[in-house]
Amino acid sequence: MEIDILPKMVRAQTHMVFIVVPRFNITTLITMIETLRIANYLVPSPIFSWEVASFDGPKVTASNGMTATVEIANDKLMPAELNFILGSWGTENYNNRYLTAWLRKRARAGERICGVELGSYIIARAGLLDGRPATTHWSWLNGFKENFDRVEVQESLFTLDSKVMTCSGGLAGVDLMLRLIEEISGSSFSGEIADQMLHHPIRSATSPQRSTMGRSTETMLPLLREAMTLIENNIEEPLTVPQVAKFLGVSQRQLERQFRKNVGCTVVQFGLLRRLQNARLLLISTELSIRQIATASGFNTLSHFAYSFGKFFGRRPSDYREAWPTDEPAPSWPGSLSDFLDTLNGTTPKLT
Numbered sequence: 001m002e003i004d005i006l007p008k009m010v011r012a013q014t015h016m017v018f019i020v021v022p023r024f025n026i027t028t029l030i031t032m033i034e035t036l037r038i039a040n041y042l043v044p045s046p047i048f049s050w051e052v053a054s055f056d057g058p059k060v061t062a063s064n065g066m067t068a069t070v071e072i073a074n075d076k077l078m079p080a081e082l083n084f085i086l087g088s089w090g091t092e093n094y095n096n097r098y099l100t101a102w103l104r105k106r107a108r109a110g111e112r113i114c115g116v117e118l119g120s121y122i123i124a125r126a127g128l129l130d131g132r133p134a135t136t137h138w139s140w141l142n143g144f145k146e147n148f149d150r151v152e153v154q155e156s157l158f159t160l161d162s163k164v165m166t167c168s169g170g171l172a173g174v175d176l177m178l179r180l181i182e183e184i185s186g187s188s189f190s191g192e193i194a195d196q197m198l199h200h201p202i203r204s205a206t207s208p209q210r211s212t213m214g215r216s217t218e219t220m221l222p223l224l225r226e227a228m229t230l231i232e233n234n235i236e237e238p239l240t241v242p243q244v245a246k247f248l249g250v251s252q253r254q255l256e257r258q259f260r261k262n263v264g265c266t267v268v269q270f271g272l273l274r275r276l277q278n279a280r281l282l283l284i285s286t287e288l289s290i291r292q293i294a295t296a297s298g299f300n301t302l303s304h305f306a307y308s309f310g311k312f313f314g315r316r317p318s319d320y321r322e323a324w325p326t327d328e329p330a331p332s333w334p335g336s337l338s339d340f341l342d343t344l345n346g347t348t349p350k351l352t
């Protein structure tokens with residue numbers, strides 16, 4: 001399926017350029033543009049204009065297999081108040097010197113730059129994020145930290161630091177656009193756009209990317225969410241169950257009972273899941289050795305890491321260094337909490 005996203009527009013008072021790279025998330029792009037379209041719909045004459053372009057040719061395939069027809073990126077693109085770089089699967093290894101030079105030129109001209117989802121990798125490689133706060137999609141966050149130690153990496157929906165911004169992707173792109181429109185036209189106007197989109201509430205930059213950790217909001221107790229966050233923040237040096245319970249001010253017995261009742265596994269088993277997911281991410285997004293990845297994911301021995309990884313993911317760590325092989329039509333991201341619980345219930349011995 002193909003989609004033509006070449007708008008025929010006269011430059012408005014605020015112009016935006018969207019640069020896409022192969023396997024970008026087309027949902028994020030469309031919803032960001034839709035926010036601008038609705039803004040123009042609500043006023044007598046358009047206040048926003050945009051172009052969608054690529055340094056990889058006029059037809060770019062998105063992560064869902066759809067092909068988008070876009071402008072060819074070059075110096076003929078209009079000057080813009082805002083430039084968005086959209087990347088998803090594979091962008092952690094994407095490197096285009098023409099795009100890098102173009103970004104640096106736009107930054108020197110005083111234009112604002114924003115990396116969306118894994119587009120943050122591109123602007124980080126261009127050196128535009130050094131010493132600045134930045135975010136990306138939570139599932140790539142630890143790999144991003146390993147690759148760019150001069151960037152102040154944080155898990156948030158987006159960052160609005162001066163001229164260089166980042167966005168975690170997904171529907172956070174809508175929240176970012178609404179906040180940018182609020183800067184230009186006020187909160188009442190951005191609220192009207194949110195009403196049209198049925199998008200409430202408009203989230204702030206520091207809102208968390210995740211809220212359920214794989215469980216429904218109805219069953220997620222605050223105690224469990226706090227425990228899961230604590231476990232995730234201590235992956236390299238895992239906390240013991242008594243340490244987690246003490247930090248949260250509850251008994252170990254109460255903590256374990258709530259995990260078994262509401263999550264379906266023990267605290268230790270949940271911690272193992274998060275450590276394995278962290279290892280998988282580092283395998284596909286960094287050049288760390290497997291031994292280094294095992295250590296960074298809280299495993300004391302390489303053999304324990306290899307056994308646990310193979311038991312859950314069904315392949316060796318060395319076979320998992322490419323997230324989306326070029327010969328596969330779609331990405332695969334096994335390792336959800338439900339998958340993990342199925343593994344626990346259907347195999348012996350259980351992962352511990």
